[in-house]
Each structure stands twice: as structure tokens, then as C-alpha cells.
Amino acid sequence: MEIKGKAGVITGGSSGIGRATAERLAKEGAAIVVADLDEAGGAETVKRIESAGGRAVFVKADVTKLEDARRMLDTAMSKYGRLDILHNNAGIGVGAPGYPDAPPERWHLVIEIDLQAVILGTGLAAPLMQKNGGGVIINTASMAGLYPHRQDAVYGAAKGGVVNFTHSLASWEAERKIRVNCICPGIVDTPLVRRGLELAKQHGIKSWMPSKIIQPEEIADAVVSLVRDDSMFGCSLEVRPTGRQIVDPRPAPGSRR
Structure with missing residues (x-):
């Protein structure tokens, strides 16, 4: 897809991966809707984009709420006349103390934000994208969704769901002209990760920060x-400090799988 002239919605766009992606897509010529609960951070992302000559608007949205999710996507249509890109990026971890010692409400919130909101946003975006001939949806998963994640099993389960959900929508490329992929980073240097490390330290948990960490950019x-x-649809892109690797579960031509 040619990015210039397109419009995109980035959830969790007030900091970290979301902010970096919003700024990068805006630099490439896309108009951006920054969606987040953090109004100050969202305003800062918009300011940074506009200062660099890009277009952006902030929408305060709880991605787990139907009306909020619909409103952030409708903003792209009303403000820019189209929706071409959705980055389902908002996410949290259980944090310390971890499962099963954390309150069940915390586990539920991780599933709601990290998995259910991805399913919700994707479902709401599809008909809007089809109005302009299709689009691209990128879901932020994690390497924790591809491999066992002993530090946060619930987070790993949610991200594993995102990976499988993404792979299961490979047929949308032919059926709806919508390509759905996911990004599976290792540990990224974000405010969320830094807060998690500090909380773990307070609970006497040894730091799990690797010697080499990925930057949001x-x-x-x-x-x-x-x-x-x-050419990419229904795939995962694994990102390590040492490079990238495509995880492509699509069956080969002629396969009955």
C-alpha cells in the first residue's frame, strides 16, 4: 500500500510503540487519529506530528468499549474521509505480583485490552475500509504470543490469541481486500516496560531486562x-534485537489444510 494520502488509527498512541508508529506513518504522508486514554500523552503525540508538518488528531478512547472504539474509527472517516490503516496497538501486562497472585480483575483487563479490543477494533474497521476498496490492519502481538512466557502467562495467552486471530484472517485479503498482519516484538524500551520493571523491583523480582533492548522506532x-x-497477509513479523523473521502459517497452494 502506498501510505501517502491514506488515513490511519493508532491505539495506544500516547507513548511507546504507538507514538513511534503514529509519527512514522505521518512522516510517510498518512493522516493519523491517535487514540488513547492518556489525554496529555495523546496531545503530545499530535503536537509532535504537526510540528513535523504532518496531520493528526487525538481521540480519547477506551478500546474495550464499543462506543469508544466506534467513535475513534468514525473520526478518521469524518475528519479525513477514509480509513485505510488500523494499528491495534494498545496493551498492558498483569505486572507484579503476577498470576495467580494478582487480583482476577487485573487478569481480565489484560485479556480485554490485549485481545478482545483487537477483535473489536478489527471487526468495526472492516466495513469502513471496504468503502474505499480495502485496507491494512496491524495488530501488536508479542514474542510472548509465539513462545512460553513465564514472567506473565496471562499476557502470553492474550498475545497468543492475537497471533492466531491474525493468522485466521488471511482469507480477508481475497474476500475483503483487507490485509491483516501482526507484529511480534521482543522487549521494547517503552514507558509500560519501564513501569513494569520498577513494580517488579518493588516486589523483589529480579530484573528480566535483556542486555540489548529494542527501541520503539x-x-x-x-x-x-x-x-x-x-504480499503480506495473515502473517506475523517477529522482531528481535538481532533482526526480523516472518512467521507465515498460510498453507501452500493446493494444500487441504
């Missing part, structure tokens, strides 16, 4: 590559 670059590459 590296994930933004990977998201842009998925948006641009029309």
Missing part, C-alpha cells in the same frame, strides 16, 4: 514495512 519501521508490502 524499530517497531514503527517494521509496522510500516507490513503496511507497504502487499
Whole structure:
């Protein structure tokens, strides 16, 4: 997809991966809706985009709520006349103390934000994208969705759901002209990760920060590559500090799978 002239919605766009992706897509010529509960952070993302000559607007939205999710997507249509890109990026972890010691409400919230909101946003975006001939949806999953994640099993379960959900929508490319992919980063240097490390330290948990950590801008670059590459659909892009690897579960031509 050619990014210039398109419109996109980025959830969790007030900081970290969401902010980096919003700025990068805006730099490439897309108009951006920054969606988040953090109004101050969202306003800062918009300011940074506009200062660089881009177009952006902030929408305060709880991605787990139907009306909020619908409103953030409708804003792209009303403000820019189209919706071409959705980055379902908002996410949280259980944090310390972890499962099963954390309150059940915390586990539920992780599933609601990290998985259910992805399903909700994708379902609401599809008919809007089809009005302009299709689009691209990128879901932020994690390497925790591809491999066992002992530090946060519930987070891993949610991200594993995102990966399988993404792979299961490979047929949308032919049926709806919508390509759905997911990005699976290792540990990224974001405010969420830093807060998690501090909370773990307070609970006497040894730091799990690796010696080499991924920067949000590296994930933004990977998201842009998925948006641009029309051959990519129903796939995961694993991002490690050492490089990228495609996880492509689509069956080979002629397969009965």
C-alpha cells in the first residue's frame, strides 16, 4: 500500500510503540487519529506530528468499549474521509505480583485490552475500509504470543490469541481486500516496560531486562514495512534485537489444510 494520502488509527498512541508508529506513518504522508486514554500523552503525540508538518488528531478512547472504539474509527472517516490503516496497538501486562497472585480483575483487563479490543477494533474497521476498496490492519502481538512466557502467562495467552486471530484472517485479503498482519516484538524500551520493571523491583523480582533492548522506532519501521508490502497477509513479523523473521502459517497452494 502506498501510505501517502491514506488515513490511519493508532491505539495506544500516547507513548511507546504507538507514538513511534503514529509519527512514522505521518512522516510517510498518512493522516493519523491517535487514540488513547492518556489525554496529555495523546496531545503530545499530535503536537509532535504537526510540528513535523504532518496531520493528526487525538481521540480519547477506551478500546474495550464499543462506543469508544466506534467513535475513534468514525473520526478518521469524518475528519479525513477514509480509513485505510488500523494499528491495534494498545496493551498492558498483569505486572507484579503476577498470576495467580494478582487480583482476577487485573487478569481480565489484560485479556480485554490485549485481545478482545483487537477483535473489536478489527471487526468495526472492516466495513469502513471496504468503502474505499480495502485496507491494512496491524495488530501488536508479542514474542510472548509465539513462545512460553513465564514472567506473565496471562499476557502470553492474550498475545497468543492475537497471533492466531491474525493468522485466521488471511482469507480477508481475497474476500475483503483487507490485509491483516501482526507484529511480534521482543522487549521494547517503552514507558509500560519501564513501569513494569520498577513494580517488579518493588516486589523483589529480579530484573528480566535483556542486555540489548529494542527501541520503539524499530517497531514503527517494521509496522510500516507490513503496511507497504502487499504480499503480506495473515502473517506475523517477529522482531528481535538481532533482526526480523516472518512467521507465515498460510498453507501452500493446493494444500487441504
